[in-house]
Amino acid sequence: MDIETDPFIMCKGCHRRSRKSQWESHYYTCPVCGKLKNISAPYRLSIILDSGSMKVANTGISSDDPLDFPGYRGKLKEAEEKTGLKETAVTAVGKISGVKSVVIVLDSRFFMGSMSQACGEKITRAIEYAGRHKLPLIIFSASGGARMQEGMFSLWQMAKTADAVEQFSRDGGLYISVLTHPTTGGVTASFATLGDITLAEPGALIGFAGPRVIEQTIGKKLPKGFQRAEYLYEHGFIDAIVPRDELKATITRILMLHGFKTAGGSNGR
Amino acid sequence: MVDKILELVSKTDQQIAEAKQALTELNGDAVGQEYYDKQDELRHLEGLRSDLLEQCRDLEPEDHVYIARFSGRPHITDFIDALFTDFFEIRGDHLYDNDEAIYGGIALYHGMPVTVLGHRKGKNLEENMRCRFGMPSPEGYRKAMSMFSEAEKFNRPVITFIDTPGAYPGMEAEAHGQGEAIARSLAMMSHLKVPVISVVTGEGNSGGALALSVANRLLMLEYAVYSVLSPEGFCSILFKDTSRKKEACSLMHLTADDMYKDKMADEIIAEPAGGASSDPVSVYDALDKAIERNLKELVRMSPRELVADRHRKFRKI
Numbered sequence: 001m002d003i004e005t006d007p008f009i010m011c012k013g014c015h016r017r018s019r020k021s022q023w024e025s026h027y028y029t030c031p032v033c034g035k036l037k038n039i040s041a042p043y044r045l046s047i048i049l050d051s052g053s054m055k056v057a058n059t060g061i062s063s064d065d066p067l068d069f070p071g072y073r074g075k076l077k078e079a080e081e082k083t084g085l086k087e088t089a090v091t092a093v094g095k096i097s098g099v100k101s102v103v104i105v106l107d108s109r110f111f112m113g114s115m116s117q118a119c120g121e122k123i124t125r126a127i128e129y130a131g132r133h134k135l136p137l138i139i140f141s142a143s144g145g146a147r148m149q150e151g152m153f154s155l156w157q158m159a160k161t162a163d164a165v166e167q168f169s170r171d172g173g174l175y176i177s178v179l180t181h182p183t184t185g186g187v188t189a190s191f192a193t194l195g196d197i198t199l200a201e202p203g204a205l206i207g208f209a210g211p212r213v214i215e216q217t218i219g220k221k222l223p224k225g226f227q228r229a230e231y232l233y234e235h236g237f238i239d240a241i242v243p244r245d246e247l248k249a250t251i252t253r254i255l256m257l258h259g260f261k262t263a264g265g266s267n268g269r
Numbered sequence: 270m271v272d273k274i275l276e277l278v279s280k281t282d283q284q285i286a287e288a289k290q291a292l293t294e295l296n297g298d299a300v301g302q303e304y305y306d307k308q309d310e311l312r313h314l315e316g317l318r319s320d321l322l323e324q325c326r327d328l329e330p331e332d333h334v335y336i337a338r339f340s341g342r343p344h345i346t347d348f349i350d351a352l353f354t355d356f357f358e359i360r361g362d363h364l365y366d367n368d369e370a371i372y373g374g375i376a377l378y379h380g381m382p383v384t385v386l387g388h389r390k391g392k393n394l395e396e397n398m399r400c401r402f403g404m405p406s407p408e409g410y411r412k413a414m415s416m417f418s419e420a421e422k423f424n425r426p427v428i429t430f431i432d433t434p435g436a437y438p439g440m441e442a443e444a445h446g447q448g449e450a451i452a453r454s455l456a457m458m459s460h461l462k463v464p465v466i467s468v469v470t471g472e473g474n475s476g477g478a479l480a481l482s483v484a485n486r487l488l489m490l491e492y493a494v495y496s497v498l499s500p501e502g503f504c505s506i507l508f509k510d511t512s513r514k515k516e517a518c519s520l521m522h523l524t525a526d527d528m529y530k531d532k533m534a535d536e537i538i539a540e541p542a543g544g545a546s547s548d549p550v551s552v553y554d555a556l557d558k559a560i561e562r563n564l565k566e567l568v569r570m571s572p573r574e575l576v577a578d579r580h581r582k583f584r585k586i
Contacts, residue, residue, distance in 0.1 A: 148507050163579075
């Protein structure tokens with residue numbers, strides 16, 4: 001293979017270059033140092049769901065501009081063109097090792113994964129769907145927090161999604177929350193931390209307040225590793241930190257432990 | 270603009286108090302010229318005060334933010350004293366700590382036992398420090414949650430008062446699960462089987478405010494504000510320029526009027542010119558009437574209806 005079909009991609013962690021094909025075979029985990037690259041929602045779905053089983057839902061919902069915020073519509077259009085997505089959240093129904101599930105993925109490339117009214121609506125609908133059809137719910141969070149350009153309409157989504165998760169939970173549904181880099185702000189303070197089981201990817205930044213805001217408040221630098229997945233794991237807020245290539249197998253095992261009939265313990269695509 | 274006026278008002282208030290004091294002292298003597306002069310001075314000062322307050326009409330959203338944060342504004346302890354009787358404080362999360370930024374307990378409201386709680390900023394520097402200026406830690410939200418579940422157990426309506434710059438952004442708060450504590454409070458409030466009324470009395474910022482305001486009825490004082498983030502934080506994130514606060518305040522739809530038009534606030538409680546601090550008693554009266562009326566409607570609902578009513582309020586946005 002040559003450079004054109006298989007270019008080098010640099011790791012932001014160790015600054016070493018590896019071939020695209022090597023990155024891909026490790027699900028975009030650096031072949032040298034193990035640092036994860038952020039991945040798109042469609043790619044995430046492709047490595048979690050059984051091939052050919054995916055149906056993407058709620059694609060008609062896109063952001064409004066409730067505050068008539070200057071420049072916002074233009075930025076939304078840019079984000080749409082850049083990512084091919086209409087919103088931060090992609091909601092899908094598909095099979096994980098044979099188990100029909102509802103999977104929601106937040107794409108950090110779209111407005112830094114921030115929660116808009118449309119994003120909250122998609123998430124809520126997907127949770128409600130999972131509840132109605134008694135399907136397990138898996139949410140991969142990645143978010144900078146609230147969508148500032150939508151003001152209170154964005155903040156409201158925290159209550160709306162938390163309400164939906166609570167109802168889903170009271171109806172006996174299984175919700176596996178997977179926290180990926182970065183999960184902060186209003187997403188951390190709503191559905192993302194309400195899972196029955198909480199997993200995280202290695203090294204993911206997870207917190208409510210952003211590190212910069214904390215540093216400004218306390219007037220000193222934060223220690224290395226603060227608010228990382230490993231830190232939260234130590235403090236008892238995460239059940240397991242799971243490398244990307246073991247995620248599907250781990251989720252499969254959790255589904256199996258909750259009585260779902262899984263097809264083996266496959267961790268393949 | 271309003272900041273300078275309110276400063277002058279409080280200076281005038283002080284002079285009025287002094288003049289009144291002087292009059293009381295003079296009253297003991299035979300009434301003479303000095304007494305009449307003082308009376309004139311008092312009349313003049315009172316005229317000046319109302320002229321000043323008259324200037325506080327047609328305010329900009331930025332002025333609302335100033336009034337909402339004004340230190341002379343009534344705080345949760347004032348509202349509890351004015352509207353409730355037999356208040357019994359509930360302290361601590363019974364897990365780790367007592368967060369002073371959230372204050373509450375059980376009290377009687379028109380003879381009915383209720384749970385009342387909210388953010389507490391403190392009224393002087395010493396209290397401000399203890400209460401972290403009303404910025405709660407996870408322990409505060411967990412204390413609130415234990416009050417919510419007790420309220421549900423004993424079928425007490427819940428009334429919350431919202432006034433916070435946001436949840437505390439500190440290392441310990443993060444290590445103790447600030448995000449999860451807020452999330453759990455949202456989830457729990459959304460399903461409470463008792464009536465919930467929230468009153469935004471000052472500033473309601475971010476998830477730290479929302480965590481106590483998943484209510485059947487959201488009331489806002491006329492100059493209270495509610496926003497996704499403090500206008501200063503909003504500026505630094507979106508504009509990378511904190512000098513554009515005035516513009517941010519106008520864009521954010523944060524006034525009570527905006528919140529009502531955007532169908533998130535259910536009712537606005539009128540305030541006197543210059544805000545609640547210029548005549549707190551009139552605000553207590555108006556608020557009391559509004560809470561009583563809303564509560565009367567809510568206590569007639571079944572637990573199931575209450576949860577459904579709250580769900581609709583948040584689901585529609």
